[in-house]
Each structure stands twice: as C-alpha cells, then as structure tokens.
Amino acid sequence: MKRFNFLFALFTVSVLVLNACQMAPSVPTGSEAPQPQTLVVWDQFHRDVEGKVMDTLNAEFEAAHPGVKIERVVKVLDDLKITLPLALTQADGPDVAQVNQGRNDMGSMVEGGLLLPLNKYVTQFNWGKVVSVSVAKRNSFTTDGKTFGQGEVFGVSPTAEVVGVYYNKSMFKEHGWDVPTTFEDFEALLAEIKAAGITPISFGSLDGWPAIHEYSAIQHLLVSMEYIDNFVYGINNASFDIPENKQAAEILLDWVKAGYFSDGFAGIGYDDGNLLFKSGKGAMTITGSWLAGELLAGTDQEFGFFLLPPYSGKSALAIGGVGIPFSIRATTTKADLAAEYLDWMISPRAAELWAESGMVPAIELPADSRVDMSGLFGDTMRAWNEINKNNVVGHYIDWATPTFYDASVAELQKLLGELTTPAEFTAALDKVYQDYLATIK
Amino acid sequence: MARQNAAYPGESKWKGWLYLGPAFLLYTIFVLIPLIGTLYNSLFRWDGFSANREFIFLDNFKQLFTDSEFLNALKNNLIFVIFFCVLPIIIGLALSTLLGRIPIKGLTFFRTVLFLPQIISMVVIGVIWRWMFNPVFGPINLSLKSIGLGGLTRTWLGDFNWALPSVGAVGSWVQYGFCMLLFLAGMQRIPQEYYEASSLDGADQWQQLKSITIPSLRPEIGVALVTTIVAALRVFDLVFVTTRGGPGQATMVAGFLIYRTAFIQKNFGYASAMAIVLTVIILFISLLVRRFQQRDEDKS
Numbered sequence: 001m002k003r004f005n006f007l008f009a010l011f012t013v014s015v016l017v018l019n020a021c022q023m024a025p026s027v028p029t030g031s032e033a034p035q036p037q038t039l040v041v042w043d044q045f046h047r048d049v050e051g052k053v054m055d056t057l058n059a060e061f062e063a064a065h066p067g068v069k070i071e072r073v074v075k076v077l078d079d080l081k082i083t084l085p086l087a088l089t090q091a092d093g094p095d096v097a098q099v100n101q102g103r104n105d106m107g108s109m110v111e112g113g114l115l116l117p118l119n120k121y122v123t124q125f126n127w128g129k130v131v132s133v134s135v136a137k138r139n140s141f142t143t144d145g146k147t148f149g150q151g152e153v154f155g156v157s158p159t160a161e162v163v164g165v166y167y168n169k170s171m172f173k174e175h176g177w178d179v180p181t182t183f184e185d186f187e188a189l190l191a192e193i194k195a196a197g198i199t200p201i202s203f204g205s206l207d208g209w210p211a212i213h214e215y216s217a218i219q220h221l222l223v224s225m226e227y228i229d230n231f232v233y234g235i236n237n238a239s240f241d242i243p244e245n246k247q248a249a250e251i252l253l254d255w256v257k258a259g260y261f262s263d264g265f266a267g268i269g270y271d272d273g274n275l276l277f278k279s280g281k282g283a284m285t286i287t288g289s290w291l292a293g294e295l296l297a298g299t300d301q302e303f304g305f306f307l308l309p310p311y312s313g314k315s316a317l318a319i320g321g322v323g324i325p326f327s328i329r330a331t332t333t334k335a336d337l338a339a340e341y342l343d344w345m346i347s348p349r350a351a352e353l354w355a356e357s358g359m360v361p362a363i364e365l366p367a368d369s370r371v372d373m374s375g376l377f378g379d380t381m382r383a384w385n386e387i388n389k390n391n392v393v394g395h396y397i398d399w400a401t402p403t404f405y406d407a408s409v410a411e412l413q414k415l416l417g418e419l420t421t422p423a424e425f426t427a428a429l430d431k432v433y434q435d436y437l438a439t440i441k
Numbered sequence: 442m443a444r445q446n447a448a449y450p451g452e453s454k455w456k457g458w459l460y461l462g463p464a465f466l467l468y469t470i471f472v473l474i475p476l477i478g479t480l481y482n483s484l485f486r487w488d489g490f491s492a493n494r495e496f497i498f499l500d501n502f503k504q505l506f507t508d509s510e511f512l513n514a515l516k517n518n519l520i521f522v523i524f525f526c527v528l529p530i531i532i533g534l535a536l537s538t539l540l541g542r543i544p545i546k547g548l549t550f551f552r553t554v555l556f557l558p559q560i561i562s563m564v565v566i567g568v569i570w571r572w573m574f575n576p577v578f579g580p581i582n583l584s585l586k587s588i589g590l591g592g593l594t595r596t597w598l599g600d601f602n603w604a605l606p607s608v609g610a611v612g613s614w615v616q617y618g619f620c621m622l623l624f625l626a627g628m629q630r631i632p633q634e635y636y637e638a639s640s641l642d643g644a645d646q647w648q649q650l651k652s653i654t655i656p657s658l659r660p661e662i663g664v665a666l667v668t669t670i671v672a673a674l675r676v677f678d679l680v681f682v683t684t685r686g687g688p689g690q691a692t693m694v695a696g697f698l699i700y701r702t703a704f705i706q707k708n709f710g711y712a713s714a715m716a717i718v719l720t721v722i723i724l725f726i727s728l729l730v731r732r733f734q735q736r737d738e739d740k741s
Contacts, residue, residue, distance in 0.1 A: 266599025
C-alpha cells in the first residue's frame with residue numbers, strides 16, 4: 001500500500017509538472033488580444049534598491065504593452081560578463097541584456113556579430129535629444145568591432161557615473177576646513193589634514209582597480225578631452241608615454257610618500273577602504289558616485305561630494321561615464337519591442353526612479369521632479385550635470401585595450417610600491433598600448 | 442594450463458564493461474570530452490564565443506614559452522608546492538606522531554579542530570584570511586602590535602615580498618589537516634610491538650620516527666604528495682579571493698592567469714594552450730611521484 005501511495009504521488013507530481021510546462025505557452029490568444037510575447041532581459045542590478053527600480057520599470061512596461069511579459073534574469077556583473085557572450089549566440093538567449101562597455105566586452109561581441117546596431121532606433125526614437133554625443137560614442141563601434149567610439153550605437157545607458165572626492169562634512173566643519181576650489185588648495189588641504197593627525201585620503205589598492213581611479217582622477221586634471229578620447233578610442237596615434245601622464249604618476253607617488261593615503265593601503269580592499277572612510281578614519285576618499293547610497297546607510301557622519309578641482313586658471317576633466325548600457329541581441333525576433341524597452345529605460349520616468357533610489361540617471365530629470373537634491377545625492381547629481389553640460393566627461397582608461405585593465409593594475413601597484421619610477425610606469429603601459437594598436441591596424 | 446583472464450563458462454564478455462560503464466561515462470563527459478575540446482581549442486585564435494576562429498596550429502604554444510607572465514605564474518606555482526605540500530606533510534607528520542603516540546585528553550576534539558580547515562570552502566577561507574591579513578584592523582597586525590612587535594607588522598597581501606608567502610601560508614593551513622588525518626589512519630596499521638622492541642634496543646623518538654613511522658607510512662605519504670602537489674599547481678580560488686594575482690604579478694598563478702586570459706581578456710585559444718601545458722605538467726609530476734613510490738615499494 002505504501003509503495004502504491006508513493007508511485008501514485010510520483011505520478012500526480014509528474015502530471016502537475018507536465019501541465020505546468022504546457023501551461024506557459026498556451027495563454028489564450030483571442031483574435032482581438034495582442035500577440036503574447038516574452039522579452040527576456042538580463043541585467044546586473046542585483047542590489048536591493050536598484051533591483052526594485054528594475055521591477056517597477058518592468059511592471060510599468062508590461063502594463064503599457066498588453067500581452068508582453070518581461071522575463072527578468074539578474075546576475076552580478078562578473079557573472080554576466082562571462083556568461084553573456086555564449087548566451088547571445090543562442091536562439092533562445094536574452095533579447096535585451098546589459099553589455100559592459102569597452103573593447104573587451106562590447107567590442108568583442110560586436111566583432112562576433114552578437115549585438116544589433118541601433119542607429120535606426122536612435123533616429124526613430126530621437127535618442128540624440130536625450131543622450132549627448134560624447135556619451136553615445138562610449139557605446140559605439142564600427143560594425144567590425146575594430147574601431148571604438150564611432151559607427152553604430154550598440155547600447156543605451158540608464159545611469160551615469162562620475163569619479164570625485166567624498167569628504168566627511170562633520171570633520172571638515174569641526175576643523176574649519178573648506179571645500180577646495182583649485183588643485184593647489186586641494187594639495188594644501190591634504191598637508192593640513194595630515195598635520196592634524198588624520199588620514200587625508202582613505203584608500204585601499206588590494207583589489208587593483210581603485211588604484212586606476214586614483215591615478216586617472218589626477219591624470220584627468222592634466223590632459224585634454226581630445227587626448228583622452230583619442231587614447232581610449234585608439235585613434236590618431238595616441239600614446240600613453242606623454243609628460244602629463246608621467247606628471248600624474250609623480251603626483252600620486254608624492255602623495256604616497258607624504259603619507260596622504262591610509263596606512264598599509266596596499267593590503268586593504270576597496271570595501272574596507274570605504275569602511276575606514278565611513279567610520280571616520282579618513283577625511284576624504286576618491287571614488288565614484290555609485291558609493292553615495294552606501295555611504296548614507298547606518299552612520300551618523302555627514303558626507304559631501306566634490307569634483308577634484310582644476311589647477312587655478314585652468315579647466316579640468318573628470319573621470320566619468322555612463323553606466324552599463326542595455327543592448328539587443330542581433331538574432332532576436334523581437335527587435336522592435338526590445339528597442340521600445342530600451343527607450344523606456346531612458347525615459348523621464350526611469351530617470352526619476354533612478355534618482356529617487358540614489359543613483360545618478362544618465363538623462364536629465366523631468367522639470368517637475370520632486371527628488372530631494374539637498375544631500376549627498378544632490379552633490380553627485382550636480383557634479384554629473386556639470387561635467388555632462390560642459391562636455392568634460394572623461395574616460396576609464398582601462399577600456400583602451402583588452403589587457404589594459406590588468407596591465408595598469410599591475411603597473412600601478414608596482415609604482416605605488418616604489419618598485420618602478422613614473423617614467424618606467426608610463427613606458428611600460430605605453431608598450432602594452434602600442435602592442436595592441438599594432439594588432440588592430 | 443589455467444587460462445588467465447578468461448571468463449567463466451557462459452559469462453558474458455561485456456560484463457566487465459558494464460561495471461566500468463557508469464564511472465567511465467561520467468569520466469568521459471566531465472573529463473575526457475572537455476580535455477579533447479581544450480586541446481582542439483588551443484590550436485586556434487578564438488575569443489571563446491563567436492564564429493570567428495582562426496586555425497594557427499601550434500603558435501599559441503610557441504608564444505607560451507616566451508611569455509614571461511606565464512613563466513612567472515608557473516614559478517609561483519612551484520613555490521606554492523613548498524607551502525601546499527612540503528610544509529603540510531612535515532606539520533602533518535609532527536602532529537600525527539604527537540596525537541597518535543602520546544595519549545592526550547580530548548584527543549578527538551583536537552583532531553577535529555585541526556582537520557577543520559580542510560573541509561571549509563576555499564572562498565570562505567580566502568575571505569577569512571583577507572580579513573586576518575588586513576593591515577589596519579586584521580588580527581595579525583593588531584596582535585603583533587599589542588605584544589610590542591609593531592616592527593613586524595606588514596601590509597601582507599599588499600607587500601611585494603610577503604604576498605606570496607602569506608597566500609602560501611593559508612595553503613599550508615588548509616592542507617596540513619588532511620596530511621595529519623591520512624598519517625593518523627596509517628599509523629593505526631603499525632604494530633605497537635615495533636616501537637616496544639626498538640625502545641628496548643635503546644632507540645629514541647627521533648630514530649623511531651625515522652626508521653619505523655616514516656617507512657611504514659610510505660603509501661600515505663605518496664597519496665599526500667600527489668594530492669597536495671596537484672592542489673599547489675591548480676590553485677585558483679584562493680588567489681582569486683585574496684589578491685587576484687597582485688601586487689604586480691607577485692601572486693599570479695597559472696590557474697588564475699588561465700581564467701583571466703580566457704574569460705576577461707577573451708583569448709580563449711591561448712588560455713586553452715596554457716591549460717594544456719598545466720595539465721601535462723601536473724600529469725608528469727604525479728607520474729614521477731608514483732614512479733618513485735613504486736620503486737621504493739619494490740625495494741622494500
């Protein structure tokens with residue numbers, strides 16, 4: 001009897017499972033009802049708040065498009081980067097996915113013919129009106145994937161990023177320090193903070209990439225927009241071995257020698273460095289606008305944000321860019337619907353939702369927006385608007401070649417460890433850069 | 442007259458294959474086919490996903506032997522052999538002699554605790570030790586400072602000279618428990634009389650270890666050698682979590698370099714060639730260890 005029960009249960013379960021399997025595609029298709037469609041979307045908004053924004057946006061998109069169902073797949077960025085290329089070659093792969101920028105990711109997928117060129121939709125939806133040329137270039141490649149920064153647009157970014165200086169407002173107030181407006185003032189402030197017995201800049205380079213931001217933030221004060229564009233897009237015989245890049249390395253090294261960074265920074269990870277800053281063991285930290293939300297939670301310290309100030313009498317760029325863009329699979333059968341989805345991702349409504357959750361939207365907020373701009377988020381939002389308006393949105397230099405990230409991490413760690421000189425540093429990285437340029441000529 | 446290897450009358454010739462089947466099937470799917478696939482891929486210039494692949498025959502391999510990054514990674518792997526294999530075997534031997542021969546109260550407790558690192562996931566271990574090594578609030582530097590040895594504090598994982606030994610030490614910590622347990626089990630087999638007789642003849646502890654324990658544990662030491670050497674050569678997760686090969690190239694190992702080349706830099710063919718070379722090295726060393734072990738067994 002027991003055995004019979006077990007078999008019966010097994011049978012019942014199988015029948016139920018089979019039914020469930022069949023049910024999914026057999027949604028009633030009345031003649032008036034629109035064709036039911038499922039749009040598979042892969043994104044990397046895995047954190048709590050940003051995930052809720054995506055869920056809201058998806059639900060509203062479904063409501064506005066009867067019969068359309070969004071199947072959302074969430075992955076962390078590392079995972080997404082590794083699994084996406086293969087998934088895009090499949091006939092049932094994601095219709096829409098977030099594709100990391102740069103030659104290494106978007107470039108190689110364009111070269112492999114996996115992404116749909118979007119210029120047609122740029123015109124159709126008039127995306128040129130909301131996305132600046134400089135921003136659109138970051139998501140553009142020629143269709144052979146060889147030339148970065150021109151040709152077809154392959155993705156649209158919902159959010160923006162800017163790298164600048166977070167500072168501990170409470171600490172600044174207590175010591176009577178002011179937000180510096182020139183780089184000379186900034187360096188004087190570093191010395192003053194150090195003299196007060198406080199770590200001027202919380203920093204940890206164990207994870208590698210934070211060192212790139214530290215270095216490149218200074219580099220962006222010295223180089224021109226034309227240079228950094230040429231360098232990242234690999235055009236007009238750009239070189240890394242230029243006096244400005246060497247000077248930036250010298251400044252960074254001077255800061256190390258002066259003890260402006262956290263003690264033992266080489267053995268501290270990015271999150272731990274931020275933790276030091278958040279717990280008041282450091283007056284400032286140089287990183288991107290994405291940290292704002294995290295800094296606000298669970299602390300009684302008050303924080304502000306400013307752009308690394310330019311040399312007096314000069315203007316400066318700031319590292320920045322747009323967040324990971326949404327792209328469309330080249331072989332999807334639902335391209336038009338997918339494009340509508342992309343348009344929705346950069347709509348005023350989306351901008352409003354991102355801003356409410358503390359993330360800087362890539363496009364302007366609607367005029368009647370009620371997002372609170374008084375706190376830390378307001379600082380980062382204004383910083384982005386300023387560099388976007390003045391067309392001084394710099395670049396992440398590690399996009400330049402497929403190996404430039406790993407090479408610059410290793411070379412910066414050597415520079416900061418005083419194993420190499422600034423001149424050796426720029427020469428080593430230029431070799432990596434020129435070797436790559438030779439392969440795409 | 443006896444016909445060896447012959448089946449019993451009426452027994453199917455295929456019965457042996459039937460027993461072998463399930464394991465062989467799994468082995469084929471998860472080891473042999475990927476291995477052949479990797480070998481095949483190593484002959485191409487390929488990004489790992491697209492249809493563009495260019496047959497370049499052995500060019501990837503030729504490039505490998507002049508690739509300073511790869512050679513440096515292999516060198517680091519060899520240094521890891523000291524930390525993953527030599528040290529754990531020595532510590533394991535010392536501990537097992539201590540725990541196996543001398544009665545201690547709460548022996549099971551100590552044995553369990555000492556074995557514990559072996560069963561924790563490498564990622565968890567990496568995260569724990571990254572915290573231990575943290576120069577600002579990690580327990581290692583804090584305790585050094587608190588006992589007046591502040592001069593010995595380092596940035597550990599961020600220090601060009603100390604990063605490799607630091608990660609290696611974590612490897613020793615993981616592996617010694619396994620060696621210890623293996624040796625403890627082996628020591629159950631050694632007759633107590635050997636030790637009694639030898640002590641009557643006036644042998645001290647050291648002589649007993651050298652002439653009785655170690656020779657008797659030869660099979661266990663062989664197993665420990667192979668498994669720990671293989672662990673040292675294919676280490677990936679520990680480096681991935683703690684240093685990502687840095688600072689500079691100080692802790693770069695072949696396993697991590699292969700991952701980075703294949704999935705981050707999208708140079709799948711070249712990474713496959715690295716993987717093949719690593720596989721050959723691991724096979725060669727394992728065979729070498731086994732050969733030595735067999736020769737020793739033949740002698741005794």
